[in-house]
Every structure is written in structure tokens, then in C-alpha cells.
Amino acid sequence: MQLPHFKYHAPRSINTLNALIEKMKGQAIIMAGGTELIPRMKMRLIQPENLISILKIKELEHIKIKKDKKIEIGATVRIDNLVNFFKENRPFNAIFQAANMVGSQQIRNMATIGGNILQNTRCKYYNRTLQWQNIMPPCHKRGGNICYAVKNSKRCFAVYQGDMAAPLIVLNGKGEFLFDKNFIQKPLEDIFTGNGAMPFNVGKGVLIKFILPQPEDGLISTYKKYRIRDGMDFPIAGVAVAIKIKNKKIDDIKICLIGVSSAPVVIKDIKDFISEKKLTDKLIHEISEIVYNQAHPVENTDGDINKRRYMIKQMTFEAIKELIDGYDK
Amino acid sequence: MIGRRIPRIDGPIKATGEAKYTTDIYLPDMLVAKMLRSPLPHAKILNIDISKAKKIPGVKAIITGRDAWDIRHGFIETPRYPADQYCLANDRVRYIGEEIACVAAVDEDTAYEAIDAIKVTYEELPAVFDIFEAIKPDAPDIHEFRLPDLIEPFKNVGGRCANSFGDMEAAFKKAYLIREDRFETQLRTHCYLEPQATVAYYDVNGKLNVWTSSMGVFRKRMHLSKILHMPLSKIRIHKSWVGGAFGGKIDLFSHEFCTSLLSIKTGKPVKYVAERDEIFSYFRHGQPMVIDLKTLVAKDGTILGQIVRCYNNCGAYRGSGVVCIFLCWGFIILPYRIPTLDYIGYSIYTNNPVRAPQKGHGAPQVRFAVESQLDIIAEELGIDPIEIRLKNARQKGDILPNGDTIKNAGLIECIEEIEKKTDFRKKYSKNLKEVKQYKNNTRFRRGIGIGVSSYFTGTLIYPHNSAAIIKFNDDGTVQCYTGALDIGQGAETILAQIIAEELSIDIKDIEIIAGDTDNTPVDIGSWISGLTYVTGNAVKKASEDARKQLLSSAAIYLNVHMDSLDMRDRIIFVKDNPERSITFSKVLENHIRDHKGDPIIGKGFFRGLKDAEHGPSLKNAKGAWSDSYAFDAQVAEVEVDMHTGKIKVIKATTAHDCGFPINPLLVEGQIDGQVSMAAGQALSEEIIMEKGITLNPSFLEYKLPIATEMVENDYIDIITEEYKKGHHFHTKEVGEGYVSGILAAIANAVYNATGVRAKRLPIRIINNLS
């Protein structure tokens, strides 16, 4: 399978990047590690005339801890670097866990955090070669008006499977985007549309970096991933949990699911539910049940949907239990 | 040399990337071929318009069914089962992906552009995908073909194999327990890493030169000659290394025909390399099967009789489906004594891609069913899995219902030894007891299970035999000419070991020249589990012949009787007085001088089943099948996470009677490969299809186990044969038999751990999680 023809650009600074984007009037596609984009190009799901690689822009490839203890992660920091950076980092353990399970070692060496967050939604009826697609009339995501995964659906349910989004969201990460020479920060959970066909609302903006707030005392986090094999596979269900413990009680909790919807699912009403309650297994079961009720996977990726939903409950329970049991140690 | 753990002689060129596979072959001016495939599962082709495509600059030739004569091909071509498939669809397509046209162009983009420009008009026909829908009276007819002796009111039966013996009525009367179950195995594929690929070049002398990723060059040549209307002598299949096949590359494939014809038409070399998603979606996979199994047993667990119905979904053409349903019969009657049998296997046409052999070819399906059911029966009778197997195991001297004799059988020892080594009985009953006492609170549960299998060692099917030539260089080093194709199993290493043993020389002094229809003698091929036995014996005889000639010549120069001579490291010496010696080199020089230029050439040949005219009947399973049968008992130990349903095979132990292991390292390599394949079949692999469309056509979505999921293996050798100088040897197969017992063992171990009995593969325990 060969790539379609395209022009390749590799600017070395944000200024030249800006100039290029302007010149191409928004017709260019940004490429980072290429591990997600290149397969889509080979499948002719996207055929950009111009490809701008941002890997040569040095400013984008650093992780920095700022004076105010905020952490800044450049958009092209490799997933493998995140694994090393966040190893044995209790508050940010979720980032380590998620990064460590992205694809395979080869993928992690190439893949960037920016590309991971901005990876397209996936579907077993969509991520296919042109020859395969020719067999079936186009669905919503390919400009048609049917859906194969959810019969009679008026919209696309392609699933968002970026592992890294879940931990960054529960840790209240923000993304800094470059829109027409302006740098704009947005909480990560706000960049998703929830529409499988057009998953992001950041348009042609270039992701520059992520900003993680200073970890508060008592912050602990983890990430659980369900996949069929021990490696290679995308999350077919994923749960990130961040908890703030204060006086042996959960002071704050944020849970985000991945792989069960067209966008990360931030669990609603959970903080109020636990307020002032005693931390028992029963409570964790109840939390897991709430989470379960907000997960609605559809049949468009690996595995059985009931099992994926079940695993959300199971992993939520395990994640919270592990965090709390581990806290005192 | 024999029986030694010699590393593969092709290791260095493969590890360094020097080995040339078909995809690595580039000839000057080579064209790229791409295939137009049917988008419909069943349709009449009303018209194919190639006029626009032909005009695209860079398109050199386009062929359709009209260029392909009216010749069909089949895995099996007999009066009962005539060939049923065109290389390019003629007037009808019967599955999504069926080949309609093939384009040769200057590059891939141009070839695809032309493919898109071909306009085909279809009249869509109703399609059927499920076997039990396909046999119904109102199902669409996929072929006009009717089996003359079909008694059932079934439609779309592509093949039927029936065999029965013994007194079933009496068995029913005697039976203490009758157990009936349905087992289903999934659609799985081979996952050869090297894609299907062919380069064809029709040269100015009118010779068609072909490099193709295959399992046997002589079989490919036979098929191509028939389908291309060309004499065998005008086709040469060259050797190229093969990156795995596992049964999936023995048939003739459309692209092999198309590249050949396109090269004939253009006079240029033409190359086709299948895309991975084409392989997953449209190429031949293994055979998914439904098995209805009724077993009658006495109170002590002795099997009294079995009634078996196998329903094989063979896809839109016959493929190897009719062979598979014969083999299923064989795998029923093999490892255990079955005194009474009523067997019918059906191979049923559906509008799915065609099916091929896949490692075991029926054995994994049948053994999964029988071994699972045997455990159910044992538990109902209150006897343990070891005892019930020992009670029924075949033994040396048994005569199979077709008349074949079990010359040597180590099955009883395999079962006994594996029990000891794995502490089976103790672990099994402990786990079983625990499962019954669990109150759903133990997260990780352990289980142990056993499975038994047996496999044949080659049979008669074209080209039936192997031959070999041994010739010497002036310095006494050896070249062996053999048609054998090393597809990764180590064929060349084994053959070199045999030569080294017979001529008492170092393996480094041997060069194997292999797998070329023009330059090497005929060979049976790397399939039907016969290569080491058939080709190995041919090479052994060629080496013996060369040895004898060398010795008798040396005897003259050393002035002794040849019986008093021996040889080592290219030197022939007098046994009692090793000082008196002569080098191979000198013997050869003298021999040429004194025998009118005869350089000493050893010749050997071998054909199994020497008293049989042909292989067994696919209709009724009568007739000789194989010279010898390998046996094994395998134990799997699993751990099941009751919270997630994740099953892990922690350890697999294989006790094998593979006759005589010529190279134990390669035997273990074969076992490792088969155990990992079985684990994949048991736990994760499945081609998922919806109305003829494959929904997981990639290595990302087809869940082949990855490196970190490989199973730890242990081995027990039960050696029943000898390698003797001067006799042909009776080694048994190791290439296919060890994928089946362990598959069943995993299913049985999961039951032992959880109480969940898998009747369908891959095993899922989702409904029983705690």
C-alpha cells in the first residue's frame, strides 16, 4: 500500500510554521509522529496536498516544570518520553500508566502526545483501505448518510480511543493552541464535539503544548485500560481516575472514560454523590455503578459491547480501590 | 548428526536479510499487477467494460475471465469432485473479493487507477453465508453441481464423506452413558508474515519463469500448466524463500495465473503482491466447522461407538473442504479405539471466500470436540481424564478401519509420562474441588487440562514422491539437489543432517540446492506432513548410494574389501588401521580417471504407501492413508482472572511420539509454534465476517497473540522409532499434530479452573464473571 502524493514541509520554528499555514490558506495538514496519520493517508481516508511536519520545531519537544510547579508538555513530546518522565510520580501516575500502554514500543518511540490527543475517531467500518471501502456505500464519516455500526442512526458514533486524553482530563490539563498567530488555552475536555464524524472543535489550530496545574496535596491518579492483547491494541474501554484525599476522605474525584464514545466521557454528578460519605467497598461499588451507567459503547471496535461496559465498571472499582488502598502505604 | 540439536542452516541469511523472498525480486522493466474484485457476494456478470481503463497511459494489459479459457481449477480435481473455480470469474461471482480482472501497469497508482476505471455490470443474486441456511430447500443455488449420491434433502453440498463400521444397535444396547454435544470452531487464518506474492516472466525462449510464495514448486507447476494450457517443460518455478505458509499457500491462486498470463501478453515481468487486507478479506483461510458428536460409553469409560456429523463451511468453491471432511473422519478414528462409528462429513458451499488447509486441517476442530466431550463424560462417570484416555488409547499393532496398521504407538506412554511430569491428577482434582466450593470470591483461578491427538505422516497426492541427487565437488564437499521447499520449518537443515550422517561429513561441507522445478528433481512439497519422511528418505537413499560408490571405489585404491572401510570428514579409512586412508577428493579424482569420467553421483527416491495405487477415497474413507501415525498428549495450565475474563496459558507440556526426532531443536520449534497457534485459536483469534465482508482485516484487529503472550513450553520425548543405516526410516510428522491436543487441553483447563465448558471457540467466559 503506497501513500498518495503530497508536498512535504518541515518548518524549524513556530514563525515559519505560521507563515506556511498562512500561505496554504488552511489547506495543510499537521503531522507529528505520523503513526495515526500515515495509515489514514494510505487508506485514502485523507489525502492532503500539503503535509507540515512539526517534528523539527525544537520548542515543541520539551517537558518543563515551571516555577509555579505547573508542568508544560510540548506537543511533540514522544509517548515513550512521557513514560520515563512520569515513572513513579504518584499524583500523575495516570499519565505514566496510560502512556506505558499506548500501542507497542515501536509506536511509543514515534508517537507524540499531541498526535495522541488529536487522533481521529475510529470505526471498524471506517479505518479501511479504499478497495475495502468500495464494497460499501459511504457512511456518515465518509460523507454519506448511513451508519453501519448503529443501524438507522442519523449520526456517526466512531469511537475516540486516544489513551492519553483520559489522564490529562482528570488531571485538569489544558491545551494551548495556535489559531491564526494567537495562542489560546482551552481545558482539554472542551476540545471535543462528541460527533464521531468531526470529533474536534479546534479546527485547523495547531496544538503547541499541554499545561498541567500544580498537583494539590493528596492528589493521586491512575488509569486502567481494557484491550484484547497485552500490547498493540487501542483501548476498547479505558478509565482514568484522579482523587484528592483530605482527612482520610475523598475531597475531590474526577473520572474520565475513553474508548466508549466519540469523545472522552467525563463522569457527571460524582463529586456530590460521595461528599462526606465513608469510604467503603460498597461506596466504590456504587461509584462504579454510576460510571457504568454513563458508558454507552457501540459495536464499532474490538470486543463485545457488553463486555466493554462491564469492564468499565470493573476497572473503575479496581482503580479507586487501588488508589485508596495504596494511599496510606 | 542425526538426533542433534543443530541450528538452522538458513539462519544467517534470514537473520541478515540476505534471503530473497518473492517480494524482494525485482526484474528490469517489471510491471505491477493489481486485481479487480467483486463487491457483491453473489451476482451474474452482465458486462465488463475495460475500454476506459485500457486507455490510461501506463496500463500495459488487462485480462478478464474471457482471456482465461474455459478452464477451472480445484484443490481436488476428480470425477466426483470436478474443478469448480475459474481463475478470473467468468459469468458469475460467488463471494465478495472474487477476482474479476487483473491489470498490469507501470506502477501501483496506475494499476489502481485502471482498476477503478473498469466498469462491471452485475445482476445481483440472493446470497447465503451460514451453512444451515445454505442447506435449506429454499436457499439460493451457489453452483449447478449436485452430488449424485446425496441422500439428504440438502442444498449446496459441495462434498460428502461417509463411513461407518461396527454394530451400532449393539453399542446402544450396551451403552451406560450416551452423551451428545455440538461444538463449533471459528474462522481463523494462517497469518503468514510474508504476503502472497508472485513474479512471472515469460522470456523470449517461450519459457514462463515464476517465483511465487508457495509450499511446493512441483504442485504449483502442475496447476499452472493445466490452467495456462502450457506444457510442463515450458514452466519453471524458481526457488524463493518463503515467509511462512501454514497450509495457506498450497492451492493455486488467481494472482499466480494472472501474473503469468499478463507476462505472456506483455513480454515483461509482472509482479503481484497481495495487500494485507486483501489476504485477510479475500484469500483462503482455515475451515470453520460445526461438529455434532454423540458418544456411547460403557460404565468404565470404554468408548463403544460414536455418531459424528461434521458441517464444514467451505466457502464459494470447493477448495480443500472435501479433503477436510475426510480428514475429520481420520482424526475421529485415530488416537482412540472406536469400535463402532457412523460418520458423515458435509462440505457446504456458502457465499464466503474459499477455504484452504490450515495447520492440522480438521484435527484442531475434531480434537477440540472429542477431547472436551471426553472430559464431560469422564466427570459424569466419576473417572479422571487420564484414566479415560488410557482406557481408549490406540496401541501398537492396531489396525485402523481403512486397513492401515499402527506400526508404533507411544500414546499410552505419552499420557502416563505427562501425568507424572505435570502432576496432573493431583492438580486436576484439587482445582475441580475448589471450583465447586467457590463462592465467587477467588479472583485468579488455576486450571489444568489434557488433550490427545494423532496425525498422519504423508499420503499419496500429486506429486506423490520425492527424489534427490548427491554430487561432489572436486574437494569432496557435497551438493544435494532436492525439490524440497523450506518454508521456514527447517527442511534444508534436516536434509543436510541426513546427508552429514550418511556420509559422516560436517554439515558445513554440504550445500542444499532446492526448490526449482528445472534444476532439482521432483518433490512432494512442504505439506500433508510428509516432507521429512518422504524427501528425507529420498535424500537418505541418495546419500547411501553415493557412500556405497565412494567406498567401493576407495576399496580398490586401498586394496581392501569395502566392508572394512569407514569414512569421516571426507576421508575414507580402514577401520582397523585408520592410518591407511584416502580422501574423498582423491577417490573422486581416481574414479573419474578410471571410470570413463564418472564423477560419482548418488541418486535416491521415495514414495510412501508402497502397496497403494492412490490415496484414500474422499467419498467413503476407504483405502490406505498413511505409513505411520504420530501421537501426542498435551497438558495446558491456565490462569483465569474471574474479574475480567482474561485467560492466560501459563504452561504447556507436550509429550510426543514423533517417531525419531532428527533434530530435537526443530521438533521443539514446531511444538512452540503450534502451541502458540492453539492458544490464539483458543483465546483470541477469529476472522469476523458480516454478510461476506471481513470486519477485522488487519493484524491490529485480528487478535494473533503477540510476543509477550507466548506460552512457556515443556517437552517429553517418547521415541518409538530408530534411525538405522541401510534402512529407510519411519520418522513421523511434527509439523501439524501438536496444534490440536493442546487446543482441547486449554478448553479443558478453563473448565477445570472455572466450571465453564467452552463449546465454541474462541473461549469466552463473560457470562460467568464474578
Ligand SMILES: Cc1cc2nc3c(=O)[nH]c(=O)nc-3n(C[C@H](O)[C@H](O)[C@H](O)COP(=O)(O)OP(=O)(O)OC[C@H]3O[C@@H](n4cnc5c(N)ncnc54)[C@H](O)[C@@H]3O)c2cc1C
Ligand atoms: C498499531 C497501532 C497501535 C496504536 N495503539 C494506540 C493505543 O493503544 N492508544 C492510543 O491512544 N493510540 C494508539 N495508536 C494511535 C497513534 O499511534 C497514537 O495515538 C499516537 O500518539 C499518535 O501520535 P502521532 O504523533 O504519531 O500523531 P500523528 O499521526 O502525527 O497525528 C495524529 C493526528 O493529530 C494531528 N496532529 C498531530 N499533532 C498535532 C499538533 N501539534 N497540532 C495539530 N494537529 C496535530 C494530525 O494532523 C493527525 O490528524 C496506535 C497506532 C497504531 C498504528
Ligand code: SF4
Ligand atoms: S459509527 Fe457509523 S457512521 Fe461512524 S464511521 Fe462507523 S459506520 Fe460510519
